Amino acid sequence: MIDRDKESDQTADELAKIQAACDAVVRLPPGAIERALADGLPLQALADASATLTAYNIPDPMGGQLTEDAVTNLCKVIHKQGLHEQFLEALYAEPNAPHPPVVSMTLALLQLAAGPSYSGPQLIDVPTVSRSAGA
Incomplete structure (x- = not known):
């Protein structure tokens, strides 16, 4: 499994x-891995998880705002501060x-x-997931 960086000669x-070293490659949707973790989730769930990151001596990245701009800020902070594990832990705070x-x-x-019977394409792209209206 790999993430999907911007298209360039280097990434190609x-x-x-x-691909030469693998039987199959599963590739995340375009964009940063932080965005892949957040895509499709309700804004409130992201804001709740964002608020827990203050335990790491940073301001709440979303600041309680339920907007896509706030999600973008959250993704930037997760990346810059290396808080991927902590963010996932917050998303999984509720049992089940x-x-x-x-x-x-x-x-x-x-x-x-x-x-063992897989015979599909070698490169499998995970589709992009949109946030539903009102989510």
Whole structure:
């Protein structure tokens, strides 16, 4: 499984090397991995998780705002501060909390590609997930 950086000669070369070494490659949607973790989740769930990051001596990245700009700021802070694990821990704070949609799809695609009878494409792109209106 790999993330998907911006298209360039370098990323194309790296992808070719990875594909040469693997039977199948599952690639996250375009954009930063932080965005993949947040896509498809309700804004309130993201704001709740964002508010827990103050335990790491930073201001709440979303500041209680339920906007896509606030989500972008959250993603930047997670990346810059290296708070991926802490953010996921906050998302899973509730018992039996569902996986973020991109995580669920990625796990399902990894399971499919790992099967002994898999004969699909070598490069499997995880689709982009939009946040539903009102979410």
